[in-house]
Amino acid sequence: MACPMNYYLEQQLEKRFKLFRFWTVPDKSLFLASHKDSIQAVVGDASSGADAELIEALPKLEIVASFSVGIDKIDLAKCKEKGIRVTNTPDVLTDDVADLAIGLILAVLRKLCESDRYVRSGKWKKGDYVLTTKFTGKKVGILGLGRVGMAIAKRAEAFCCPISYHSRTEKPDIKYKYYPSVVELASHCDILVVSCPLTKETHHIINREIIDALGPKGVLINIGRGPHVDEPELVSALVERRLGGAGLDVFEHEPNVPEELFGLDNAVLVPHVGSDTVETCQAMADLVIGNLVAHFQKKPLLTPVV
Numbered sequence: 001m002a003c004p005m006n007y008y009l010e011q012q013l014e015k016r017f018k019l020f021r022f023w024t025v026p027d028k029s030l031f032l033a034s035h036k037d038s039i040q041a042v043v044g045d046a047s048s049g050a051d052a053e054l055i056e057a058l059p060k061l062e063i064v065a066s067f068s069v070g071i072d073k074i075d076l077a078k079c080k081e082k083g084i085r086v087t088n089t090p091d092v093l094t095d096d097v098a099d100l101a102i103g104l105i106l107a108v109l110r111k112l113c114e115s116d117r118y119v120r121s122g123k124w125k126k127g128d129y130v131l132t133t134k135f136t137g138k139k140v141g142i143l144g145l146g147r148v149g150m151a152i153a154k155r156a157e158a159f160c161c162p163i164s165y166h167s168r169t170e171k172p173d174i175k176y177k178y179y180p181s182v183v184e185l186a187s188h189c190d191i192l193v194v195s196c197p198l199t200k201e202t203h204h205i206i207n208r209e210i211i212d213a214l215g216p217k218g219v220l221i222n223i224g225r226g227p228h229v230d231e232p233e234l235v236s237a238l239v240e241r242r243l244g245g246a247g248l249d250v251f252e253h254e255p256n257v258p259e260e261l262f263g264l265d266n267a268v269l270v271p272h273v274g275s276d277t278v279e280t281c282q283a284m285a286d287l288v289i290g291n292l293v294a295h296f297q298k299k300p301l302l303t304p305v306v
């Protein structure tokens with residue numbers, strides 16, 4: 001196990017395999033050198049996977065099973081080259097991540113966190129509270145109309161929001177309006193939700209131009225990956241109110257979050273919890289175990305990527 005993820009997963013792994021908790025190992029190089037002939041599987045997640053260096057250090061590695069749908073922390077090319085299988089946890093987390101995206105939209109527009117602080121601090125007794133912004137009917141733009149993007153669109157439709165999207169190619173049989181570029185999408189929506197995979201092409205896909213296109217009333221929601229966004233640009237746009245607001249589940253250098261954001265009432269910050277419900281984490285863990293068991297029993301993998 002590359003890093004701590006989930007206690008249930010850890011227990012289940014321990015029951016079936018000889019488990020090493022890599023993050024607890026004081027001397028990583030020494031550990032890798034002494035276990036290079038025995039380690040056959042790596043379990044990673046969104047924060048720590050298997051890079052080229054780790055893969056090269058484990059010549060007996062057969063499979064990398066990720067406790068995440070995103071596989072940007074795994075060197076897929078290296079895995080392909082070496083015939084190492086890769087699995088992830090799609091579908092089981094789609095609802096939770098989409099729910100959180102809607103939660104963040106509501107939290108930003110209706111100032112839920114600030115209102116909560118207002119009540120707790122006793123300010124309610126002392127004065128009026130500012131008005132917030134309506135969500136129903138706002139134009140929602142989705143960057144990346146995959147499983148999660150579709151689930152967000154479906155939910156936003158229930159709020160009577162016109163939906164549009166951008167992805168690498170226009171999807172057939174989709175009723176939502178397609179924009180061939182991110183900047184066009186951003187200029188035609190009130191709320192832009194980032195829900196695409198992190199690749200070389202989507203790194204910093206949200207830059208100054210996109211933020212300016214969203215404008216002072218626009219809201220950015222990121223439930224994808226931190227590096228999708230040029231974070232210093234986002235921070236200065238929020239500080240200078242060139243962007244209306246942001247709801248962020250992910251950050252460029254997790255768990256470090258720019259401190260300039262802490263005092264802002266137009267940003268809602270949560271610690272990468274998109275799929276963190278008891279139900280979904282258990283389903284993800286079961287999928288990780290299911291893939292590993294299938295692999296070592298020489299059965300078809302449940303959710304193969306490579």
Ligand code: 8YV
Pocket residue numbers: 005045046047067068069070071093272273274275276
């Ligand atoms: C997971 C995620 O919670 O699935 C992903 O790609 O980013 C999250 O849903 C994460 O992998 C756990 O670290």
